[in-house]
Amino acid sequence: MSNPDLDRWNARFDVPDHVFGEAPNSFLARHAAGLSPGRALCVADGEGRNGVWLAQQGWDVLSLDFSAVAQQKAAALAARRGVALTLEQGDVHGWPYPAAAFDLVADIFSQFSPPAERARKWAGLRRTLRPGGHLIVEGYTPRQLVHRTGGPSAAENLYTEPMLRDAFGGLEILVLHEREEVLDEGAGHSGMSALIGLVARKPD
Numbered sequence: 001m002s003n004p005d006l007d008r009w010n011a012r013f014d015v016p017d018h019v020f021g022e023a024p025n026s027f028l029a030r031h032a033a034g035l036s037p038g039r040a041l042c043v044a045d046g047e048g049r050n051g052v053w054l055a056q057q058g059w060d061v062l063s064l065d066f067s068a069v070a071q072q073k074a075a076a077l078a079a080r081r082g083v084a085l086t087l088e089q090g091d092v093h094g095w096p097y098p099a100a101a102f103d104l105v106a107d108i109f110s111q112f113s114p115p116a117e118r119a120r121k122w123a124g125l126r127r128t129l130r131p132g133g134h135l136i137v138e139g140y141t142p143r144q145l146v147h148r149t150g151g152p153s154a155a156e157n158l159y160t161e162p163m164l165r166d167a168f169g170g171l172e173i174l175v176l177h178e179r180e181e182v183l184d185e186g187a188g189h190s191g192m193s194a195l196i197g198l199v200a201r202k203p204d
Ligand SMILES: C[S@@+](CC[C@H](N)C(=O)[O-])C[C@H]1O[C@@H](n2cnc3c(N)ncnc32)[C@H](O)[C@@H]1O
Pocket: 005, 009, 020, 025, 043, 044, 045, 046, 047, 048, 049, 050, 064, 065, 066, 067, 070, 090, 091, 092, 093, 108, 109, 110, 112
């Protein structure tokens, strides 16, 4: 059965360059750098810039995305960097998220999810974290609708501090802040941006 969202993402990724660059998301790199490597899940990892960087830091990474075109580019990037990356093609809204399976879950710019699907996805992220494991989320706030330098145009898909605090209140919230910053993460995320980042730890 055809999936217009998937067709749109595959077409977007069907270009020689990495749409979101080859360097990792800066918030993820800053906050994952101090963690001890273990098993990591990169949700909607696309062309693999984040999963590949984590693999370079010693993490055993599962890179989940529904776009085969993006995953071919992720595999090529991993090969160029000489690291192993496990790719799984799947829909983040229906993925089983096995319980207590990952030491790190990275959810970077997956703001395609409308509220009901986002709630299911985030319930999966909470479930699949191991006790003591960390969750790192980066996204845009509603102020991004002023900048329009990347991200969704649907206001309901954007994140706020109360939304993240409410969704991940069962975790220990280590970092949660909104900021305005110039992003230079490929043509897809470029320019002054209204961002929000969360780092949280699942209690032991
Ligand atoms: C804005 S890109 C971010 C990619 C990556 N996280 C990064 O920071 O470079 C969003 C990604 O979500 C993927 N995606 C969109 N809807 C999805 C879904 N329902 N299931 C799995 N992946 C999805 C797209 O293929 C794309 O790779």
